[in-house]
Amino acid sequence: MSNMLAIGTSGLNAAQLALNTISNNISNASTPGYSRESTVQVEQVGATTGNLTIGGGVNVTAVQRAYNQFLSTAMWSSNSGLQGATTYNDLATTLNSTLSSSGNLQTSLDNFYTSFSTLAGSADSGSNRQAVLGSASSLVANFNTLAQQFQQQQGSINTQVAQTVDSINTTAASIARLNQQIVQAGAGGSAANALLDQRDTLVNTLSGYLGVSTSFNTDGSINVFTNSGQSLVSGSNAYAMSTGANAYNATTTDVMDNTGTDITGKLSGGTLGALLTYRSNVLVPAQNQLGLAAVGLASSVNAQQAQGLDLNGQQGGAMFSVPEPGVSASAANQGTATVGASISDPSALTGSDYVLSYNGSQWKLATSAGQSVALTTNPNGTLSAAGLTFNVSGTAQAGDSYKIEPTRNAASGISLSMTDPNGIAAAAALTANPASGNTGSAALASIKVTDSTNPNLLSGATVSFPTAGSYQVTNSSGTVLASGSYGSGQAIGANGWSLTLTGTPAAGDSFAVAANTAGLADNSNALSLAALSNQGVLNGGKTSIIDAYANLTTQIGDAGSQAQSDLTVQTALNNQAVSSQQSVAGVNLDQEASNMVQYQQAYQAAAHIISTAQALFSSLLSAIGA
């Protein structure tokens, strides 16, 4: 009977423990990261009486959590993907709405070009000229606004990188602390289910911040590494990352490991990976592409301006100014060299950034992605590549490097440098008039500016034909500038201009080439300025400014739509991984309800054992007593 009492008590205890576990499961049904727990019951070995062995009741050996390491690891890695895709999508969506809400650059560009067409209708009208400057100034404002929005996103990425690294460090430190507690609890013999759940939740959070891999130690602690192998947590030690300025650019926040080495390029996955990838794959190219459009606009308009005469009779001055390419020396440079960069050929520019480095004997240029670019040494000692010219002075040491950002700040820095509406060069720069005594049939077909930088462009000259088959060009003091034989339709050039005639000159005919100061109502240069709207000025002369903007739109739109579809994929993957993990570790309330009924009945039955034992005992006592 004492046996029966003991067995009944063990049953009561077991049912009680099971009911407690079930209560805990039900209470934690909505706790994120909670793993369902269950009691492990073992039959107690009983004493052997004679040749019979009766079990000694039930023993609860453990409260076990439902757990599958593979499923948890899969969930962690899918969380990296999901958080990364979410961050990327948030950034790309912001960029897309920025693009559509910061004023339409195409409209501003077209208004600007059209204002030249309107000007051409009456080239000396002050109001038309003012309208050109007005549309130019709103175009510049549009470039600036868009570029500032992009820069703001750079700034917000910097902040988010720093915050995320902080969170990673905090989480890694908590994991290390929990590792320590788990090892201590494990040493004390009790399985630390709650601690393990907490730690797994933190690892899940950490993988949301950054792509990580894990490994388990025999003492129950976990090691966490970044995808590229840098240790974040090793047992009870956490290794903090830090943030700091990029070696070239103090306005870009990079990530360093605990030894101070820049590991920005090695990180992937999670929020931090997405921030860094987005910055280098979407934002910087978008800034460069927008800058490229700004450089193209400024250089094409300024070049066309220089080919005409303004209302004051002067050669047209620059309308826009853009900042020179950015050159930043590496913080690690040892030498004293300074590098200047300028744009020599806008049509050869690309959207890339470059690194110019010195290997001890010569300079090398590579894109920031690492592709090397051939440098040409110019006769004056400067170096040229990809539409850029580098001017190096001072002494460089081997290993010194410079980051070149040709168009990064062009869109934010473009400004309207023309303030006087009379400065718009609507008229052609030159005119060529036949001498009054000409007897041949030659007439002017065209006179074009071929080199607007020629200092003598507007100084005038006489093209004469000593014989019908030869020409010579003389300046006002009689110096012969050019001469040669003449064939019909042949271009005659000097002083940066080129003259073409129709018909045939007679011997002794001449044409006087002079600045077109008597034709300031002329609109031919205004028409050329208007025609820039369709003219390829970038990408080897294939891409107009409008095209460049359309490309930027596609580029940003692609980034946005890819981010959306990637988010959909990652959400589905994460759902699947979490569903699988939850199918093992999650709490199902129906199951708990049925278990509760089961153990409630077990408890009642065990209680009956005790009451039966008591009845047996009473009947025995009464039998004895009677």
Place this chain on the structure above:
Amino acid sequence: MRISTYWHYQQSVATMLSQESALAQTQNQVSTGKSINVASDNPTGAAQVVSIDHTLAQNDSYTSGINAANTRLSTETSTLSSVTNLLDRAQSLALSAMDGSMSAQNRASIAGNLVQVRNQLLQYANTTDSNGNALFAGTSNDKVPFVQNADGSVSYQGNTAQQMALIGNGLQIPTGDAGSAVFMDIPAGNGSFVASAGSANTGTLVVGSNSVTDPTAWKSAESAAGGQFTISFDASGNWSVTDASGNPVNDTSGNPIGGTYSSNTGSISFDGMSIGLSGTPAAGDTVTVQANQKQDIFGTLNQMINALQGAGGSTSDTQLTNTMNRQLESLDQALGTINNVQVQVGGRINELNQQSTAYSSLGVTYQSALSSVQNVDAYSAISNLSLQSAALQASQQTFAAVKSLSLFNYLN
């Protein structure tokens, strides 16, 4: 598969949230009428929108260029019509002045009429366009193009360039003609040469109509002679020809050209030209033939005016007839020149209209292209909207149904 109650709720909520966001996007499309609201909605479509919008803006710009050019050219064509009328009037005045029965007084009053014609012509030549820019100044802007000097002659102060308008990609059209080409550089005489009686002639020789009958022979003879022939008559009407340097002009066989003129022969011909003559030359009278002469309209009118004002006094009838004959020839040339310009202007206006029609039909094409890229198809968007809202409703209803399913409901 075991279902975690917590995750089951989470997923139901997530499903409803994503349905709601899809619904919001469709709703946005329906309310804006656009399927591309941000570039990521359709990246290539967004770039197409940029380029179609650009093309439309270009069309608008070309169209307004065409309108401006049209205004300017219409002003020019109506001005030129007035000029033609004016010159017609000058012609009939000149012809009436040559009537032998006219008195010197009548001729002087005709001269007065011609002065008015000249002054009005000057006014037309200085016509301005709607922007106040002179129509016939070329591309000069700082001076009045035609200015009358003290002696009545008119100087052109503009230049010879033409204003252009941009009416298409790489397509420019002149929106005006330089005053020099319209009023100044007009061929004198019959267009090839001027045959004029010498001012010192004493006979009654009158040079009448003259022309080039063989252009090839004329061209080669003209350049060999240095552009000038002088025909000299002796007392018996024999004539000989000398060139610009005073040397006798020979025929193809090397013999000096010459002949005998009498008032019966009516004309003399050589070297591809025919010169109509009447009256009788005195000994030593000459007729000068000058090639490639130019004379402005104002000069033509002035010469008529001077001749008419001098009639009955310093100008003999023969001289008057000769002068008027020459100037009428020049007036014909002026009318011809203006007519040519009119034809060119008409051609340009015609081209402008064609371009304009092309742009308006292209505009329709591009608008429909733009709308097919950018605008949402209302039918599919609205049916999408009702489909999505039905799906969301279904999710909500299932959620409500499933949430009440719990074993705990049946335990007590």
